[in-house]
Amino acid sequence: MNVKQFEKAIDFYRLLAKEEMENEKIVNGTIIGPKSKVKKKNFDINDIIHPSRQFLGKNAGENLDSVYVSTFRIGHFNLPEQLASTGQGTTFVGGMEFGSNLVKQKIVKSLEDLRLLLADYKMGIVDVFNEKQEDGEKIMNIRVYECIECVDLPNIGKPICYFEAGIITGVLKELTKKDVIAEEKRCWTSGFSFCQFDVKIKD
Template sequence: MALKFSIEELSNQNRTKLGREIDITLFRLIRFMDLERYLGRGAHGVIYDCGRELGHAVNPKTVEDVVKFCEEYKIGRVEIVNKEPLQIRVYECISCSGLPEVGETLCWFEGGFIAGCLEKILNKKVRAKETHCAGLGDDFCQFEIKIL
């Protein structure tokens, strides 16, 4: 699986009046479409894999590149809070920040993205499991990273 368009192609737009900014509401409407209805219980895994593919396409060389990308595209403010085990925290997450507690984690896309980025940096298989999330009542997201 690969991205249908390169990041450079996706970045091109001819919106002379509307410009390139969109509201976060629109992103979340798309992000939280009821994919389970079409994909069943595997929907979370599909969203995770899409994020992972994006991470591969971004192809960062360092964790610093990941932090910068996430800030530039306003995915969130990324911080490493622990090295062993590796724990990555995301403040102001594009998907869940400010959403109500729903008793489950929500940020499959971000987890996949972080895993995909780390796979490129480390050249190893990586799993990112979300342990904190607005969906669980936290005010940040946190991912525990397993290097396989």
């Protein structure tokens, strides 16, 4: 993805995110976006196949992008359903170790490197915005657009990108050597067309 395509994607999704966040509501402590909710707890194969990604899918021929996004997700079925719904902590820790190793092995030396890596492997388009200092903590908002994990999935009333939250946490923890926590607040599976992570870095 070249700089021009990246900027175009960011502009497109920032506008969409603004519109959707104007129509969000809080239900039992969870932020829910404007897409209508479905009555199911877990996804089946019909939900995860045939996603479409207008920016990351651009340079992939025919339906190739849809194929490898689906293949990535089919891998999730190696967890029994019961474990999948309670295994969020495991997925988060897995992501954290992966993120931390990316830095330790010098594959990622900055957030910009992480952005390039996730775009190269078509995991998602990272948008870092809203950095501020508050009560001895650095607060950051990071969005991931066209996330391989959840793009086009229906709204089941909760975010699901624990692996990605773990990667962001692990990378920032290793880069800053501080306490970091990244929490996904908005996701395709909670009614939005993007993922948004609230990140806190403690001094």
